[in-house]
Amino acid sequence: MPMDAAYIDRMKRLMEWEATRTAPPDGFPHLPDMPAGRYTSQEYYDLEQQYLWKKTWLFAAHIDEVPEPGCFMKWENIGDPIIIVHGMDGEIRAFYNTCRHRGAPVVTEEKGKAPRLMCGYHNWTYKTDGSLVGVPEKQDFGPDFDMSCRSLIPVRCEQLGNLIFINFDADAMPLKDWLGPVWEEWEEFRFDKVRLAARHSFDLQCNWKVAIEANMEVYHVPFIHPDTVAPLVDSKRNVNTIYPNGHARMLAPPPKQTDREHVRAVDSPPEWQQIESVGEFGRTCTQSYTMFPNWVSPLSNYFVPPLIFWPTSLNTTKLELVTMALDWGDGPAPDLWTVPDETKPGGRDMSPIILEDTQFGEMIQKSMESDGFKSVPLSYQEARIYSFHQSCDKIIGLNRVPEELAVEQVIGEEWVWPNDPRVAQMEQMEAAE
Ligand code: FES
Numbered sequence: 255m256p257m258d259a260a261y262i263d264r265m266k267r268l269m270e271w272e273a274t275r276t277a278p279p280d281g282f283p284h285l286p287d288m289p290a291g292r293y294t295s296q297e298y299y300d301l302e303q304q305y306l307w308k309k310t311w312l313f314a315a316h317i318d319e320v321p322e323p324g325c326f327m328k329w330e331n332i333g334d335p336i337i338i339v340h341g342m343d344g345e346i347r348a349f350y351n352t353c354r355h356r357g358a359p360v361v362t363e364e365k366g367k368a369p370r371l372m373c374g375y376h377n378w379t380y381k382t383d384g385s386l387v388g389v390p391e392k393q394d395f396g397p398d399f400d401m402s403c404r405s406l407i408p409v410r411c412e413q414l415g416n417l418i419f420i421n422f423d424a425d426a427m428p429l430k431d432w433l434g435p436v437w438e439e440w441e442e443f444r445f446d447k448v449r450l451a452a453r454h455s456f457d458l459q460c461n462w463k464v465a466i467e468a469n470m471e472v473y474h475v476p477f478i479h480p481d482t483v484a485p486l487v488d489s490k491r492n493v494n495t496i497y498p499n500g501h502a503r504m505l506a507p508p509p510k511q512t513d514r515e516h517v518r519a520v521d522s523p524p525e526w527q528q529i530e531s532v533g534e535f536g537r538t539c540t541q542s543y544t545m546f547p548n549w550v551s552p553l554s555n556y557f558v559p560p561l562i563f564w565p566t567s568l569n570t571t572k573l574e575l576v577t578m579a580l581d582w583g584d585g586p587a588p589d590l591w592t593v594p595d596e597t598k599p600g601g602r603d604m605s606p607i608i609l610e611d612t613q614f615g616e617m618i619q620k621s622m623e624s625d626g627f628k629s630v631p632l633s634y635q636e637a638r639i640y641s642f643h644q645s646c647d648k649i650i651g652l653n654r655v656p657e658e659l660a661v662e663q664v665i666g667e668e669w670v671w672p673n674d675p676r677v678a679q680m681e682q683m684e685a686a687e
């Protein structure tokens with residue numbers, strides 16, 4: 255269903271309608287100011303830590319990072335020590351990297367390969383499915399000691415093609431249900447075929463929401479990206495779609511005077527294999543998805559290049575810049591978001607577009623922590639940000655967020671996929687023409 259001809263036609267008409275409307279759509283709610291404390295209070299940060307990050311599906315790894323049975327890697331992006339293990343049975347699993355004896359790490363290297371995982375402290379040994387199979391001097395634990403109750407504690411782990419996601423909530427809905435309509439819309443991008451080409455991380459001096467919000471609106475495009483993004487994105491003809499569970503999409507055509515295929519041909523060397531199944535929008539428009547809570551990725555016929563945002567403290571963020579693409583053969587692996595820079599740790603720096611998007615983060619955070627910052631008014635164009643905040647409060651639990659920190663839940667289901675009151679308004683306008 256997602257990208258059939260009728261849908262494509264309707265979205266194209268919506269783009270034109272967005273450019274001609276002279277006010278927010280009829281009935282679109284006024285967005286109340288968002289409280290400053292959402293970015294600066296330890297209280298809200300602690301709620302995020304306790305609930306938001308523990309209840310959502312999080313991108314953990316690409317299968318290329320644990321390619322063969324026995325491969326494992328450490329993963330600590332939200333604090334808790336986790337290991338991702340490619341089991342000897344072929345299954346990918348995640349566990350707390352916590353020995354069931356006295357809590358030592360079962361794995362100490364960043365990455366490795368072994369048919370069994372052995373804790374270095376007293377050599378308790380686990381199979382790659384987490385079961386405990388070896389305890390030295392076991393008889394001293396007494397006759398009732400039951401090894402079958404001492405398996406490594408699992409963390410939910412599911413795949414979207416080659417991508418591995420984890421969820422700390424044992425009762426979380428399956429990843430496919432979490433993504434809902436997005437799961438189907440992503441099929442054309444061949445997540446089951448793309449390889450991991452680049453994964454780098456950078457430290458930002460701001461709250462993770464300040465950082466990710468630069469990727470949730472196109473209002474800023476003409477002003478901070480005049481030479482980079484603006485030639486590709488007509489921000490006035492952008493159409494935002496809000497999906498269930500906090501996900502969202504922007505879809506913007508190139509400005510009318512730009513030939514997108516021409517621009518693509520210039521900035522995409524021919525040796526990069528195209529993803530043939532990608533449809534018209536992925537080839538001609540800029541299409542970017544937010545997967546709640548911390549993944550933003552434009553998707554095209556060349557790359558699956560997510561930006562992932564991890565809080566490292568109330569006012570610092572780790573930004574991961576990832577490029578995935580179809581096999582690039584013997585040539586250099588594509589890296590969409592970083593450039594060589596010998597003066598930086600790791601020899602890479604963020605690309606010009608990412609530097610433009612992150613340039614104000616530290617200064618915004620400083621301002622937000624001053625008395626000069628009261629609250630955030632958002633426009634209809636920035637509604638994806640507001641909707642994201644509504645989803646943050648919802649996943650934390652509306653009863654847990656103190657009133658002075660909460661956003662009002664004003665964007666109702668009627669604006670969430672598959673509902674879209676804009677379509678009727680557009681048809682009305684077309685009929686009047
Ligand atoms: S803590 Fe792991 S074997 Fe003792």
Ligand SMILES: [Fe+2]
Nearest residue numbers: 468469479611
């Ligand atoms: Fe931007």
